[in-house]
Amino acid sequence: MLKKDELKWVVGSSAPQEFLDRFPELHPIVAAILYHRGIETQAEVDAYLSPDYARDQHDPYLFKDMKVAVDRIQHAVVEKQKVVVHGDYDADGVCGASVLYTTLKAIGADVSVYLPHRDTEGYGLNMNTVRTLKASGTHLVITVDCGISNAPEVEEAVALGMDVIVTDHHSEPPVLPSAALAILNPKISGETYPYKYLAGVGVAFKLSQALARAYELGEAFEKWLLDLVAISTITDFVPLTGENRVLEKFGLLVLRKNRRIGLREWCASNGIDPTKIDTTTIGFKLGPHINAAGRLEHANMAFEMMVSEDPVKARESAENLKHTNASRQKLSDSMSKDALAQGEQQKGEQVIIAIGKDWPVGLVGLVAGKVASTYQRPTFVISTSEDKIMGSGRSIEQFNLVEAMQSMPEVFEKYGGHPQACGFTIKDQPSLEQFTAHMRERARSILEGADLRKTLKIECELRVSDIDWKLVDMLQSCAPFGEGNPEPVFKISQATVEDFSTIGKKGDHLRLSISHNGITRKCIAFGAGHHSLNLHIGKVIDVAATVQINEWNGNRDIQLELKDIHL
Known part of the structure; x- marks a missing residue:
């Protein structure tokens, strides 16, 4: 726009003449595209223009702990032990949990899925959940899209007699969950898996792929899971390079075949031609619907749509997602209007800080993104309530949010994120005032006089x-x-x-x-x-x-x- x-x-x-001479079959404009993406060899050209499912993927057993994970799951199946897949409340956590749940059901596991509530439980494992899972008779917990930062919770689970397999893709924290039986995360030090940029669903898929091969379910079984992989690979903004490109290309083919009952009902409910689904459909329509469940209600709504085998229940879930997303749009539009008005009053500042009473915490990140894009300034959108001050930040290339938060850790109960996206909880009102003053001064010192125009x-x-x-x-x-x-x-x-x-x-x-x-x-x-x-x-x-x-x-x-x- x-x-x-x-x-x-x-x-x-x-593209330089030397590059054109090396690949004379390429149209000069396509050659420029490949050159700008750092593609240099014939094998890389072939993998980019014509991805091959078998050739361009890595063996799942290249994960150093994959055999340990598969062996433990096989033991759980044989012994009829209760397995719980612990996902996350966003599209990556929902789709990753759906992939693993489908696979574990297919191999005969006694499996259920647990998705946390964004507001009351927060991201990842927590102690109460661990104890609840133990009380329900769980023997094995498998995390999806979380767990790498939950060393104390994993240690507690093991102390209570459960085994934990962590599958995650987030960056390595200062302390790893070393009590876990196995860790599948391409980003941690010492990991032997060659591709580092899988989404959470991608890591879950590699575990499912290893299980499918161990149980001889056939390549067709694993390919039918790729629709879910395609969704989260886009919604989680991982790069469409290397193995992700293969998974996305074939996942889109599966999505367009429209075999999954829940997605078929979602397409019908929203007037989507499944044969025309592309990354834009996922990014601007399907993804927001899935995420709306976890933002305003509970991610179980989206999970149920993904795994349902009952057309009536799937249709009901699809309609619920549609209505929840409409509510999300209405609320976020109202919040954005207020936040943009606050931004208008702060146009002389190098950072925008918008604050609202009882704003839904699940929406503050969306609003921060809109304000940051509108004013091309780092933006913090904060919701205050009687007992919580929670917010999200979205930024521009020149202002690193992680470094900014690390410069004043004393004001936070907790915080985390990436250079251009973060979330946090502030201790109290005096801390909020300190946060505001510090961020304004820091932004001035970094951004004053800089060219902040958005780059095209x-x-x-x-x-x-x-x-x-x-x-x-x-x-x-x-x-x-x-x-x-x-x-x-x-x-x-x-x-x-x-x-x-x-x-x-x-x-x-x-x-x-x-x-x-x-x-x-x-x-x-x-x-x-x-x-x-x-x-x-x-x-x-x-x-x-x-x-x-x-x-x-x-x-x-x-x-x-x-x-x-x-x-």
Whole structure:
């Protein structure tokens, strides 16, 4: 979506001649895309353009603890011991738990799933949960998308007589849960698994893959799990490189076959053509619906939809998710309006801190992201209640949230996150005031005078005449697009405006046609209606755009989606 704020264009070069000579079969524009992604060998070119399910995955037993984990699960099956899969309340935790639950059921395990409540239990294992699981007769706990930071809780579980297998993908904490029987996490030191960027669902899938092979369930069984892997690989923003690219590409194929009853009902409920599902569908429609359950209600709602074999119950779960997401949108819109108004009052500051009474904690991260994107400033959105002060932060490249929080740990009950996304609980009102003053001063010292314009990374320059169906087909081979493999944006210079009009209920969007040397292409620019005031027929402009296929009433046409316009 185009914004009124100026974007800083960073235009990449064409691939050097040496690279073109090495891969003469590549279209020069595709060669530029591969060159910018650091692809250097023929094997890497083949894996990128034509991923192979068998060739481009790693053996699950390359995880150093995989055999220990599989052996323990086999023992649980033989001895009919109770197994609990402990997931998380976001899409990665839900889908990862669903993958492992499905596999364990298939091999005859006595298995159930436990998903924590975001507000009352928080992220990961907690002591109360551990004791509850023991009291219910649990012998083996398998974590999904959590556990690596739960050393005390794992130690307690083992002390109570349970075994724990940790599957996680988060960064290594200062203290590992060494009491665990096995740890499957590609990011910890000493781990032998070669690919480090799996989502939580990806690690759960590798365990499922090892189990499927141990029980000779067949490759088809593991492939039918890939729809869930595809969902979380996008929603958790892991890079679409290496093994993730293979899992995503084949996972999208499974999603489009629409075999899972719950997802079939979700598509029907939301008017989605399953054969057209792509990473955008996941990122902007399906993913938010799954996450809405954990944000406002309970993640069990999403889990039940994923694993249900009853069409009636699956339809009910899909409808519940739809209504919960609608409530989430309404609440987050209201919160965003308030937070943006607070941001407007802080435009002179280098950091925005928006505070609301009793705001749903599950939504503060979404609102922080919207405010940070709008003002291109690090943003903290904080919910205060009688007994809790909790918040989330979203940031820009120039301001590291983890370092900022580490500079004043005394104000937090707990905190954690990544350089550009964090969550925290502040001790009390005086600590909140101290936090606000410190963050304002820190942001001033780091960001004052810096160029904070958002960067628009452009692959290379194109001519209008370069944009044909041959190029479209070649660009499709670069999909799926997402984190680590963004959809290519191209600069098109000296294009002449042939016609234009605003569209949408409020005229928010812009439709136009541009030409160069007698070749014309249609364009759409979402959120760019304001540019119509400065356009006229015959005006020469530069645009940054992606190349799309527009399908309408059975017709297919090439269309450019404009990301920015230089008038």
